[in-house]
Amino acid sequence: MSGIKLLPPFVLLVAGFLLCHSIPSWRRYVIRANGQQLTLRSAIAGFGAALPVFAALYLLHAFSDPSASPFANPDTRGEPFGEPFGEPFLQTSLVTLTIAIICLAFTKLVAWYYAFYLGQSRLRQRLAGFARRSVGASVYHRLQRAAQWCHWQSYRFTVHAMRKLIEGDHAETLYLGSLLGTGSGLCMFVLDSRKVIIGNVTGMPEPSAPKEESQIRVLPYFTGHLCEAHLQLHITTDYTPYLDAQSRGEAHRDYAFDIVLAAHKTSYVREFDIRFFRSRFINHHCPCGHPVYNITRSGQAAPPGTS
Numbered sequence: 192m193s194g195i196k197l198l199p200p201f202v203l204l205v206a207g208f209l210l211c212h213s214i215p216s217w218r219r220y221v222i223r224a225n226g227q228q229l230t231l232r233s234a235i236a237g238f239g240a241a242l243p244v245f246a247a248l249y250l251l252h253a254f255s256d257p258s259a260s261p262f263a264n265p266d267t268r269g270e271p272f273g274e275p276f277g278e279p280f281l282q283t284s285l286v287t288l289t290i291a292i293i294c295l296a297f298t299k300l301v302a303w304y305y306a307f308y309l310g311q312s313r314l315r316q317r318l319a320g321f322a323r324r325s326v327g328a329s330v331y332h333r334l335q336r337a338a339q340w341c342h343w344q345s346y347r348f349t350v351h352a353m354r355k356l357i358e359g360d361h362a363e364t365l366y367l368g369s370l371l372g373t374g375s376g377l378c379m380f381v382l383d384s385r386k387v388i389i390g391n392v393t394g395m396p397e398p399s400a401p402k403e404e405s406q407i408r409v410l411p412y413f414t415g416h417l418c419e420a421h422l423q424l425h426i427t428t429d430y431t432p433y434l435d436a437q438s439r440g441e442a443h444r445d446y447a448f449d450i451v452l453a454a455h456k457t458s459y460v461r462e463f464d465i466r467f468f469r470s471r472f473i474n475h476h477c478p479c480g481h482p483v484y485n486i487t488r489s490g491q492a493a494p495p496g497t498s
Contacts, residue, residue, distance in 0.1 A: 204230070207237025209291035213298040215355035222356065222398050237287065244290070245283045298352075306347040308338065356398055362460050366392045366407060369462075378465040379424075383456050387424060389413040389463050393449055405454040410434075410457060412465065415485075420495035423477040425486050 211221045211233055221229050256396060325333055350371065357363040369378045369392035380388045394408030412434065415426040430448075473484045 197391070199280040199284040200234075202281075202288050203237035203241055204233055205237070206240065206284070206288040207235065209288075209295045210236045210240055213291070213295035215352035216358075218352075219356045219358065219398075221405070231384070237291075238421035240290070241283050241287045245279070248279065248282055248286065279400070285399055301345045301348050304341060305349050308342040308348040309344070344479055353395075362454075362457075363396065365460055365462055366395055370395060375462055375464040377463040377465055378409070380407075380409065380419065380452055380460050381458045382452070385417040385458075387413075387415045387417060387426075388450060388452065389415075389426075389465075390450070394472050397455050403455045407452045407454060407457075408449045409452055410449055418477050418479055421478045423480060424483055425477065427486065429466055429484075 208229070211217045211229075216231075217236060221232050224232060236371070322334055326334070350367075353367055354364075357367060365378050368374050369376055372391075377389055377391055380390075388409060388411055390409040390411040390413070392407060393410050394406075396405035396407055400406075412429075412431050413426045414428040414430075415424060417423065418425055475483045477483060
């Protein structure tokens, strides 16, 4: 009997663990937690989620059959209500665990569908070909629109989950904005060595990785350094002509030259407005006398992979 009494809190602990990994606003609290913190937060989440379930079951039993309800009548055949882990608590824990499993399955399904729709897997191509051959053109068009709507909703949920996961982290918020192309779309990274890399974030840091091991993938637009005397930006390499030619389809080959930056070696990061820079700042000079946009023939960026 003692094993049955210990079953509800164990089930609620498992339910809390699943909820912490399925609800975006809760996941950020456990993504880097150690074992003790994870256990505590899973317990808080599990017992917190069980309270409304317990209240709902109490009302359901009270209105359906008050005389037979172990919630309302402690003298029935069920476990007494005053005992800490009687039958009502076992029912509550099992329902809470079921809800947690559904939430986790929904989250995983949305993430899988988003990746599946973006990918070019053989399974997706075969499904599309089968649907095109099996149904009429109008039905296929409706199915295609439904798939696009599901993809859009999964994209919105994925972005919402990521925003909740990094809420309060200014640097990672800038990374996500650059990855999504919001605002200017570019970030300026100043490294500990005072080297400067300006570009578009193409890969976010792994959320579960420690800060000293997290890395950011950046597609560089400009590189340079800070002036030793005045801490003014000196841009010495410009990759934008090659990026523009590649986007227009005029490049002879595609150049993939993402830079991997270690987050712990970055002094600070800020948003970089390339339009403002080109219109107002590109012709300025540093107090040391050098131009901010200090591109010479010898310092012109060569297409990566050609040297």
